[in-house]
Structure formats: C-alpha cells, structure tokens
Amino acid sequence: xxxxxxxxxxxxxxxxxxxxxxxxxxxxxxxxxxxxxxxxxxxxxxxxxxxxxxxxxxxxxxxxxxxxxxxxxxxxxxxxxxxxxxxxxxxxxxxxxxxxxxxxxxxxxxxxxx
Ligand code: AMP
Ligand code: ZN
Numbered sequence: 001x002x003x004x005x006x007x008x009x010x011x012x013x014x015x016x017x018x019x020x021x022x023x024x025x026x027x028x029x030x031x032x033x034x035x036x037x038x039x040x041x042x043x044x045x046x047x048x049x050x051x052x053x054x055x056x057x058x059x060x061x062x063x064x065x066x067x068x069x070x071x072x073x074x075x076x077x078x079x080x081x082x083x084x085x086x087x088x089x090x091x092x093x094x095x096x097x098x099x100x101x102x103x104x105x106x107x108x109x110x111x112x113x114x
Pocket of ligand 2: 001005006007008045046047
C-alpha cells in the first residue's frame with residue numbers, strides 16, 4: 001500500500017528503530033512511547049485491522065504473538081510483565097490502519113485501560 005505509513009517502514013523509505021524481524025513480522029520502537037518500553041509489531045503483509053484478517057493470514061497473526069514473547073524476553077520484561085494491545089477501529093483509538101500489536105512495559109499498567 002503506497003500511502004501506508006507502516007508499509008513505508010517495511011520498505012525502508014521511512015526510518016524506524018527495528019528491534020526484531022522474522023519472515024512474517026517487523027517490530028520497532030513506537031515514535032511516541034506511552035511507557036518506558038513501547039514497541040510495535042506489524043505484519044509484513046498489509047492488513048488494515050483485525051476485521052480484515054483472512055484464514056490464510058493465521059500464520060502471520062500467530063507470528064505476532066510469538067514475536068511479542070521473544071521481544072519481551074529480549075528486552076528483559078518477560079518475567080515482570082507486559083501488556084499487548086491491538087486497537088481495532090477509530091472508536092478504539094486506532095490511528096494507523098496497518099495492523100499492529102503494541103507491547104507496553106516498564107511501568108505499572110492500570111486496568112481497565114482508558
Ligand atoms: P494506534 O493508535 O493503535 O493506531 O497506534 C499507532 C501507533 O503508531 C502510535 O502509538 C504512534 O505513536 C505510532 N507511530 C506513528 N508513526 C510512527 C512512526 N513513524 N514510527 C513509529 N511509531 C509510529
Ligand atoms: Zn500497510
């Protein structure tokens with residue numbers, strides 16, 4: 001998708017601080033961190049939202065959770081705890097319409113989220 005910010009990060013035309021990459025996903029630091037650790041995991045395939053996932057995407061979607069656990073271990077927060085968040089749609093606060101999983105850690109995280 002030529003007008004998608006996260007597709008441009010995958011292509012390399014917009015810089016991001018990459019922390020993890022595999023066949024299916026890329027992960028990088030959020031530009032406006034909401035916690036001491038705030039990383040985004042995105043599929044390399046353009047998928048706009050959770051509502052746009054097809055059955056053939058199941059390996060890619062599973063890879064996002066596997067990547068979250070690997071990144072949490074890599075960043076030293078796996079034992080203490082971290083939160084993964086996927087906002088779906090404007091009403092939930094989604095601003096970039098390329099599927100992404102937030103990993104937040106390094107401070108106490110209230111529940112329910114705001
Ligand atoms: P959401 O509100 O769930 O759609 O999250 C989008 C996230 O993308 C926000 O946390 C933004 O800070 C983050 N973001 C926007 N532009 C960039 C960028 N160029 N590099 C890294 N993160 C970004
Ligand atoms: Zn995209």
